[in-house]
Amino acid sequence: VTDAKKYDPKSRVNTFAHVNHTKSDPRLGVLLCINGTGILNAWTKRLLGTLSYKEMDELAVATPIGSDGVTVLPFGNGAERVLGNRNIGAQIGGLDFNRHDRSQICRAVQEGIVFSFMYGMEVMAETGIELKTIRAGFANMFMSDVFCQTLAGVSGATIELYETDGSLGAARGAGVGAGIYASFEEAFSNLEKRKVIEPGEGAYAEAYANWKAHLEKALA
Structure with missing residues (x-):
């Protein structure tokens, strides 16, 4: 959310008037939408049978950064705005039947979703948005x-990370609109911060470069 008119001329990200936007105090949201994120994780869970999401996370932890060369493009839910409305389909790359199992797949799925976010963040950076903190x-x-x-x-x-989710946020926002809360500040005054994750050391840049090379090949 920004108070400046920042937008992508190619419309790969969407700029819109945020819920708290006013003429005197502008608040413009810049939205990055990846259609295939949550559905990819759910699809993987169904594919693996009886595993819970927690068990999938535990398998992902057992594989190092970069998923041992496996890359997943999470674009299997229709055309993607961030790709210029291209529909390239979801893809798995670098798979070796002799070395890889569900552990690498579970991590590559999560990395693929993160890296698609990063690809979109690079688009945002082109509009002048500087990313320092992610709140969720x-x-x-x-x-x-x-x-x-x-x-x-x-x-x-x-x-x-805060002790909330989309439904609670929507309810608080509705409470402001209905007059239950006098302001957004009051509505969110008891919002608790649960966890902070700082950038750590690791081969994340190399893993992203490998993933991005897979994407660029698919887009060629």
């Missing part, structure tokens, strides 16, 4: 240590 609810994929550590490591941003 402690929910969905942000409950995974691998996901958070990879996102912090590749982006260089600090991640702050």
